[in-house]
Amino acid sequence: MPTLQEPKKINLEKEMxxxxxxxxxxxxxxxxxKDTSEQYKTDGGKETELSAxxxxxxxxxxxxxxVSGANASLVESFxxxxxxxxxxxxxxxxxVDFGMRQGRLHANVTDIVSTTSQIDSGAMKGIEVDLAAxxxxxxxxxxxxxxxTAKFKTKEKSIDLKKIGVTIDASYEAIxxxxxxxxxxxxxxxxxxxxxxxxxxxVSVLVNGDGNSNPAANVDTDAPGIITxxxxxxxxxxxxxxxxxxxxxxxxxxxEKILTIAEFRDPLIASEFLTRGKPTTPLGLVMKVAxxxxxxxxxxxxxxxxxxxxEEQGGQLVEVHxxxxxxxxxxVISKVIGFSKIFRQSATQMSIFWH
Numbered sequence: 001m002p003t004l005q006e007p008k009k010i011n012l013e014k015e016m017x018x019x020x021x022x023x024x025x026x027x028x029x030x031x032x033x034k035d036t037s038e039q040y041k042t043d044g045g046k047e048t049e050l051s052a053x054x055x056x057x058x059x060x061x062x063x064x065x066x067v068s069g070a071n072a073s074l075v076e077s078f079x080x081x082x083x084x085x086x087x088x089x090x091x092x093x094x095x096v097d098f099g100m101r102q103g104r105l106h107a108n109v110t111d112i113v114s115t116t117s118q119i120d121s122g123a124m125k126g127i128e129v130d131l132a133a134x135x136x137x138x139x140x141x142x143x144x145x146x147x148x149t150a151k152f153k154t155k156e157k158s159i160d161l162k163k164i165g166v167t168i169d170a171s172y173e174a175i176x177x178x179x180x181x182x183x184x185x186x187x188x189x190x191x192x193x194x195x196x197x198x199x200x201x202x203v204s205v206l207v208n209g210d211g212n213s214n215p216a217a218n219v220d221t222d223a224p225g226i227i228t229x230x231x232x233x234x235x236x237x238x239x240x241x242x243x244x245x246x247x248x249x250x251x252x253x254x255x256e257k258i259l260t261i262a263e264f265r266d267p268l269i270a271s272e273f274l275t276r277g278k279p280t281t282p283l284g285l286v287m288k289v290a291x292x293x294x295x296x297x298x299x300x301x302x303x304x305x306x307x308x309x310x311e312e313q314g315g316q317l318v319e320v321h322x323x324x325x326x327x328x329x330x331x332v333i334s335k336v337i338g339f340s341k342i343f344r345q346s347a348t349q350m351s352i353f354w355h
Contacts, residue, residue: 007050007058008035012086017320024314027090031055056094059087067091067180075183076176079326089323095184096317096333099191100198104277107249107288108195112202114306114342118313123158126308126340128212155340157211159310164197165334166190172326190333198337200292203249205307205339206347207299214344216299224353227254227298229263229282231350235300236283240345245300248281249290254298254352255279258287296354301347312336 010031020030032055040051050058060066063084066073078088101108129150175183209215219238221231232248239245250258258264259273263282272278279287285300293299315336322331 005050007062008039009062010035010059012059012083014086014321014324016086017089017316021314021316028054028056028094031059035059056087056090060091063087065180067184069181072179072181074176075178075180077180079176085324085326089318089320091180091184092187092323092333093317095187096191096194099188100195102188102192103195103288105279105289106196107199107290109198109202109309111247111286111288112199112206112249112290112301112303112306113309113339114304116309116311118311119161120313122312123160123338124310124340125158126155126210127152128155128214129343155210155212159210159338159340161310161312161336161338162201163334163336164194164201165332166194168328168331168333171329175328194333194335196291198335199290201337202307202309202339203290203292203299205341206301207293207297207349209344210307210339210341212341214341216301216347216349217345218349218351220351221353227257227261227352229261232258232261232281232283232298235298235348235350236285238348239300239302243302243305243343243345245285245348246303247301248285248287249293249299249301250287250297251291251293251295252289253295254293255287255289258298293349296352298350298352299347300350302343305343305346306341307346308340308342310338310340 016030017027020027023030025033035055035058037051037053037055040048042048050061053061063077063081064073065077065084065087077084078091079085101110129152207216217238219235221227222234235248236245259279264270264279266282267274269280269282272280281287286303290299317335318333319331322328
């Protein structure tokens, strides 16, 4: 039994990753099932230092591996024992994942994706509501009369999954004497880059569609060479009923021009940007930079009805067995994903004609 001062003893084996995958769990969730935080609380149910930790953090503590602070352990500390080496892939995964979720100014995957699904094959056919053939208008229905009908159909073209990733060009000997917190920072930057690549793919589907004749509509600015508040309002009002836009994406240079529009510099509107670095609009849209948007475009979309991210079921962000065996050179950090556009009406782009 564990004490309130010491973590429970667990013999870690690399096969645990395969077991976690077969149970539909991440390795961190699998560890929590073997070493629950609840058991470290006091008899009165109060939190302790150990119960406030995750199961993964308790494993690091048990192996005497420190991953933060001035006294952070070296990377080679993960490979002191067979048991401790099992923690290294999860350390890599958590830091890459953390980097993928960062960014106040730049869009990350969660800013764009409406929902996420997992499949056990390399392709799938999604479904869509055929709005043209549906009668969804409100009407009074007499007794025994038919209700308005929403017609669903299978999309004609499949959504193919692709691998998006980064290859590590560094040997174990090159990184083993690196502090683990420094290596964590490097992994987080890799996560940021991976996120940008995935966001670019997601933006492409919002704009061009998923191959099923569902590209975004287009409107133009009123005058060449300039972006005005009236243009942003025009884009905002271009949304179809039921698909009001919630988010706006633009490349860096275009975002700079938008943020200099007088209405966007109003202190009441710009307070979030001035105090927290998060751009906002007078129209309540969430604004982010996404360099996947073309240089002369602004993209507005409805996040609820935009795109579905499809992931490979049981897919792993890192090559677990390679990392455990110190085969870091050539190891790949990747995700196998695809995107399906839920509604064609969910996005509209604005074209800017520069002089």
